[in-house]
Amino acid sequence: MIDAVGNPQSILLLGGTSDIGLATVExxxxxxxxxxxxxxxPGPRLDAAKARLEQRRCTVQLLDFDARKPDTHADVIxxxxxxxxxxxxxxxxxxxxxxxxxxxxxxxxxxxxxVNYVAPVACGVALARQLKAQGHGALAVLSSVAGERVxxxxxxxGSTKAGMDGFFSGLTEALRPSGVxxxxxxxxxxxxKMTEGMQAAPLSxxxxxxxxxxxxxxxxxxELVWAPAPMRAVMSVLRHVPRxxxxxxxx
Amino acid sequence: xxxxxxxxxxxxxxxxxxEQRALTGFGRTAPTIARVTEVHDxxxxxxALRSAGPRGITARGLGRSYGDPAQNAGGHxxxxxxxxxxxxxxxxxxxxxxxxxxxxxxSLDTLMRTALPFGLWVPVLPGTRQVTIGGAIxxxxxxxxxxxxxxxxxxxxxxxxxxxxGTVRTLTPDGPESELFWATIGGMGLTGIVxxxxxxxxxxxxxxxxVDTDRTENLDELLALLTDGSxxxxxxxxxxxxxxxxGAALGRAVLTRGSLAKVDELPKKLxxxxxxxxxPQLLKFPDVFPSGLANPLTLRAFSELWWRxxxxxxxxxxxxxxxxxxxxDVFADWNRVYGRRGFLQYQFIVPLGAEETFRRIVxxxxxxxxxxxxxxxxxxxxxxxxxxxxxAPGWTITVDFPIAxxxxxxxxxxxxxxxxxxxxxxxAKESRTSAEAIRRxxxxxDEWRKTxxxxxxxxxxxxxxxxxxxxxxx
Numbered sequence: 001m002i003d004a005v006g007n008p009q010s011i012l013l014l015g016g017t018s019d020i021g022l023a024t025v026e027x028x029x030x031x032x033x034x035x036x037x038x039x040x041x042p043g044p045r046l047d048a049a050k051a052r053l054e055q056r057r058c059t060v061q062l063l064d065f066d067a068r069k070p071d072t073h074a075d076v077i078x079x080x081x082x083x084x085x086x087x088x089x090x091x092x093x094x095x096x097x098x099x100x101x102x103x104x105x106x107x108x109x110x111x112x113x114x115v116n117y118v119a120p121v122a123c124g125v126a127l128a129r130q131l132k133a134q135g136h137g138a139l140a141v142l143s144s145v146a147g148e149r150v151x152x153x154x155x156x157x158g159s160t161k162a163g164m165d166g167f168f169s170g171l172t173e174a175l176r177p178s179g180v181x182x183x184x185x186x187x188x189x190x191x192x193k194m195t196e197g198m199q200a201a202p203l204s205x206x207x208x209x210x211x212x213x214x215x216x217x218x219x220x221x222x223e224l225v226w227a228p229a230p231m232r233a234v235m236s237v238l239r240h241v242p243r244x245x246x247x248x249x250x251x
Numbered sequence: 252x253x254x255x256x257x258x259x260x261x262x263x264x265x266x267x268x269x270e271q272r273a274l275t276g277f278g279r280t281a282p283t284i285a286r287v288t289e290v291h292d293x294x295x296x297x298x299a300l301r302s303a304g305p306r307g308i309t310a311r312g313l314g315r316s317y318g319d320p321a322q323n324a325g326g327h328x329x330x331x332x333x334x335x336x337x338x339x340x341x342x343x344x345x346x347x348x349x350x351x352x353x354x355x356x357x358s359l360d361t362l363m364r365t366a367l368p369f370g371l372w373v374p375v376l377p378g379t380r381q382v383t384i385g386g387a388i389x390x391x392x393x394x395x396x397x398x399x400x401x402x403x404x405x406x407x408x409x410x411x412x413x414x415x416x417g418t419v420r421t422l423t424p425d426g427p428e429s430e431l432f433w434a435t436i437g438g439m440g441l442t443g444i445v446x447x448x449x450x451x452x453x454x455x456x457x458x459x460x461x462v463d464t465d466r467t468e469n470l471d472e473l474l475a476l477l478t479d480g481s482x483x484x485x486x487x488x489x490x491x492x493x494x495x496x497x498g499a500a501l502g503r504a505v506l507t508r509g510s511l512a513k514v515d516e517l518p519k520k521l522x523x524x525x526x527x528x529x530x531p532q533l534l535k536f537p538d539v540f541p542s543g544l545a546n547p548l549t550l551r552a553f554s555e556l557w558w559r560x561x562x563x564x565x566x567x568x569x570x571x572x573x574x575x576x577x578x579x580d581v582f583a584d585w586n587r588v589y590g591r592r593g594f595l596q597y598q599f600i601v602p603l604g605a606e607e608t609f610r611r612i613v614x615x616x617x618x619x620x621x622x623x624x625x626x627x628x629x630x631x632x633x634x635x636x637x638x639x640x641x642x643a644p645g646w647t648i649t650v651d652f653p654i655a656x657x658x659x660x661x662x663x664x665x666x667x668x669x670x671x672x673x674x675x676x677x678x679a680k681e682s683r684t685s686a687e688a689i690r691r692x693x694x695x696x697d698e699w700r701k702t703x704x705x706x707x708x709x710x711x712x713x714x715x716x717x718x719x720x721x722x723x724x725x
Contacts, residue, residue, distance in 0.1 A: 001719035004280035004318060004595045004682030005659040009719065031659065032685070084725040085324070085718060135306070135325030136283040136715075179273055179284035179324070 001085060002136065006219045008087030009034060012080045014065060014123055015093030016040025019192035020142055022049050023211035024090055026056070033057035037080045039065035040093070067093050067119040068111070077126040085134045088218060089127050091120055091141040094161075096194050102156035109156055116160035121167050128171060132178040138218045139175075140183040141168050142210075145226065148186060148235045151251050172223050183217045185210065186235075187227040203228055267295050274322035277315050277586050278682055279593035280654060283324035283715055287311070291333040293446045296413050299329055300444075300711065303415075307713035310444045312383030313358060316390065317596040318682030319715035320439045326713065329444065331356040331385055338447070342369045342454065349452045350408060355385030355445040360580075362450075363572075367526045372455035372511060375403040376572065378627070379580055385445040390679035391437035391640045395576050398632035399486040400453075402642050404436030405635050410448040415707040419446060434702040436637035439678050441712050441723060442703050455511045457525035460487065460575045462509035464565040466558065470502025470613055474606060477506075477630045486510045489576060489629040493558055494616045494650060495551040502613045504628065505561040509575060517569055530573045535583035542590030545653045550622035557624075579625070589653050595682045597662060598649040600631060600641065601674035608672035609646050612665060616650060619661050623650035638695035638702075641677040649680065659683065678716065686721035696722075 002008050011028055013021045016038035025036055036058045040046050050060045061083075065076045080086060095115045102108050120141065131137040146154060147161030165184060172182040187210045189201035210227040217225040226232040241249070269288040275281060290296050299308060306326030313332060314321055322328060334356035342349035349371045351362065360380035363373050377392040386392075388410065393402040400406075409423045412435060420443075422432035435442045463485070467473045473490055482488055485508035492504035514525045521527075579585050586594070601609050616623070627649040634643040652658055666688050669676065675692025676684055690696055703723070710723050717723040 001283075001319065001324065001715050002281055003719060004278055004593070005654060005662075006281075007659060007683065031663070133306070133325050135285055135323070177271070177284075179282065 002087050002138075007032060008138070010037070010084065010086045011035070011088045011090065012037045012039065012077075012086045013090045013092060014039045015067075015091065016049060016062070016065065017043075017045040018092035018094075018142075019194070019207040020187070020190060020210045020214075021090055021092030022052075023207040024092070024140070024214045025053065027208075027211045027215045028088065029053065029056050029058050033059070035059050035061075035084075037061045037063060037086065039063040039076055039080060041066055067115045070114070070118050070122040073119065073122040074126040077123065077130060081130045081134075086130070086137065088138045088140065089131070090214075091123055091127075091139070093119070094142065094194070096154075096157055099154040099157065102154070112156050112160050116157065117163040120164040124167060124171055128175055128180070131180040132175065136179050138181045138183065138221075139168075139171075140185060140214055140218050142214075143168070143184050143186045145186050145188050145231055145235050149239045149246075152247065153251060169224075181218070181221045181223075183214070183222060184224045185214050185217065185227060186225070186231065188231045188234075190227075203231060203234065267291070274311070274314075274328060275593070276318045276321065276682065278317040278595050279586060279589070279591070280595060280682060281319055281715070283319070283322050285309070285323045285326055285328040287328045287330055289330045289333050293334070293413070293419065296329060296334070296444055296446060297417055297419070299327060300413060300415065300417055303327065303711045307711050308444075309712070309714040310355075310385060310389075310440050312356065312386035313381045315379055315382050315386065316679045318680065319719065320389070320678065320717075321386075322715045323713060324715055324718075331383060331444070332358075334446065335361070337362070337365055340365060340369060340371070340452075342371050342452075346370070346454045348454050350449055351452055352447065352449045353384060354447050355383060355388075357384050358382065359384070359387060364528060366452055367458050367528055370454055370456065370526065371452040374400050374406045374451060374453045376577070378577060380577060381580065384448055384450070385440070388436060388445055388448065389438060389440045391635075391637055391642075392679070393631070393642045395487040395489040395629070397642055398482060398488065398630060401632065401635055402640060404433075404637050404640060406451045407436065408449040408451055410435070411446045412443040413446050414443045415709060415711040430702050431706055433635075433637045434639070434699050434706070436635070437640035437678075438637075438699070438703065439639070439716060439722070440714065441717055442706050443712060455526075456514045457512045457517055457521070458528040459512040459517060459521065459525070459569050459571055460509040461512045461516050462507055462565075462568045462570050462575055464562050464568065465506045466561045466563045467504045467506065469500055470504070470610060473502060473504040473506060473628065482508075482630060484508075487575070489627055491557065492613070492626050492628050493554045494613070494623045494626050495547065495554045497614075497617045501617055502610075503558055505558060507575065509570070512569060516567075521569065528571065530571070530577075530580060532583055533581045536585055536587040538584075538587050540588050540590045542592035542653070545589055545594070545624065546655075547620060547622040550624045553624045554622075592654045594651055594653045595658070595662075596649060596651050596680040597665065598647060598677040598680040599665070599669045599674050600643060600645045600647040600677075601669060601672045602643065602645040605645070605672040605674065608668055608674075609648070612648070612668050615661070615664060615668070621652045621655060621658055621661055623652055625649070625651045638699035639678070639693055641675065641679070645674070678720075681716075681720075684720075686719075689720045689722070
């Protein structure tokens with residue numbers, strides 16, 4: 001249950017090895033031990049994450065979760081909720097892929113669509129059902145400014161983010177009467193394992209900074225936030241730049 | 252008791268209004284959604300129990316607990332306030348008190364007003380009368396007279412409890428089901444739903460108190476007054492103290508103590524109608540207040556005014572209960588002054604002998620960025636045998652904090668100090684501590700759990716509080 005000062009007791013991270021996801025869980029657990037469920041692909045990264053959280057006196061449960069298998073998602077989520085209410089759920093998995101290969105290689109395009117759009121939708125439906133039944137809870141999803149206005153330089157990725165962003169916007173309204181709060185976080189460029197080797201764009205942030213914004217937004221029931229906050233204004237301008245100019249911008 | 256049959260053809264279940272609603276406690280924090288059904292008789296309660304779903308059932312009275320014991324996220328909540336008939340009331344001819352048998356949804360306010368014309372007085376009244384009988388039992392409420400009369404459970408002669416298996420059991424303090432009786436006293440509604448109870452009442456000649464007031468310069472002076480033996484002269488005693496003053500003025504207080512007035516102690520003009528009670532409602536606060544109105548600055552100003560306005564020393568003032576200690580009942584919905592962010596109430600006890608801890612706690616609060624206006628200090632008398640009952644011999648403090656950044660850290664620090672001193676927290680006020688803090692504070696918790704689980708093995712009775720503090724297995 002979430003207490004009077006907004007502290008949750010339990011948290012589920014879908015995308016158990018996501019840098020942003022783990023930073024967010026660690027930030028929630030910074031002042032009290034929590035029950036954590038990490039759902040991700042088994043391996044050393046997941047184990048290391050578990051160990052780190054256990055050092056903070058959290059109890060950690062690992063669940064196998066493969067974003068590319070949407071028909072397993074409902075089961076994974078049911079398992080996550082089997083031991084009691086889950087107060088905060090975070091959806092932080094995704095794949096970036098090589099932008100040029102993404103629109104020339106069907107398999108990669110399909111993978112991006114499946115992992116970044118289909119899987120979040122499947123998880124969203126299952127999470128909505130569980131959270132609605134428990135009469136309270138928060139769902140935080142990591143979207144991206146790349147979906148806010150899709151651009152030539154990574155449009156396959158951008159389109160998948162646009163899709164999942166739209167789904168969760170609608171879900172925010174659908175879940176409103178159920179006492180469940182949805183928060184969509186739109187980061188700009190994040191210096192993480194996903195962007196390793198890439199040149200950082202302006203206004204880039206670290207996973208910890210995104211985590212700070214996410215935790216704050218969840219606590220305050222904010223529905224849509226950008227990381228860093230000024231990205232909101234930047235995107236607002238970019239969204240309205242006419243196409244002939246937009247296509248020439250070095251984005 | 253059957254109702255007068257209505258002439259329309261409405262079926263009984265249609266009178267049971269049910270709606271999906273967000274519920275909070277009096278602190279207006281941590282809302283959750285539940286299906287809320289207004290019940291009006293025992294059969295409706297039993298029907299609801301029969302159809303209890305996976306998220307269980309919680310009974311709700313007038314919602315004066317500050318945290319989350321009367322809400323049930325994703326589950327069913329029964330609004331018991333419609334179960335509100337007084338079945339019988341009688342005074343013993345020798346003036347030694349009396350008793351009343353009444354439904355669990357009757358408020359203490361209604362009971363008090365009903366009892367007065369009989370020369371009877373409710374033996375335990377907490378700081379507000381807007382509490383149901385069921386709620387008073389579930390929280391084992393205490394009042395300004397705890398040191399002389401104990402808590403509410405001490406005066407319950409019998410109660411009917413609707414149990415998880417659909418039976419209604421009559422429980423008494425020393426009968427064959429006394430374990431379940433005492434598990435229900437202070438059990439926060441987790442053993443079953445109280446339908447009806449028989450309460451012992453005290454005799455009184457008037458609805459007034461004769462009150463002595465002392466204003467102290469600091470906490471030490473207050474503690475001295477509370478330990479010099481003068482407490483035994485009064486049946487009612489509690490102090491308001493300042494949480495914003497520091498240094499030599501730390502914990503300066505206004506101690507008000509008294510006893511029920513006899514007719515010849517009343518001024519002439521009241522002697523004609525000694526049992527008359529009128530409590531005007533001055534103002535109902537609208538829901539327009541921004542958060543942050545109650546902040547360290549305004550609370551420091553309020554505290555200064557409140558302390559100064561009290562007489563340094565006053566003896567024999569005749570006051571009614573509202574003036575004496577239920578001052579806030581004059582303002583309906585006063586919790587709205589804290590704005591949308593709400594507030595939390597922090598009440599704990601530390602045992603006698605832990606006065607040093609007590610003093611340090613007042614210091615910590617006074618030096619923090621969080622201020623409280625409604626602060627009460629009382630010395631408790633002996634506790635009762637209910638395993639989850641809060642009062643025990645010692646010092647209790649109650650403070651209110653508006654929800655603000657950093658509050659949790661302060662409360663965590665206070666938790667440690669309270670628990671290290673052998674104290675505990677009051678479940679009726681509690682809204683943010685940990686299951687561990689309750690385990691440490693209530694050594695008989697496991698004993699209580701066994702009794703509870705035996706009466707309700709499937710976990711039909713639950714609440715947000717129960718889930719948060721792990722009082723009931725999920």
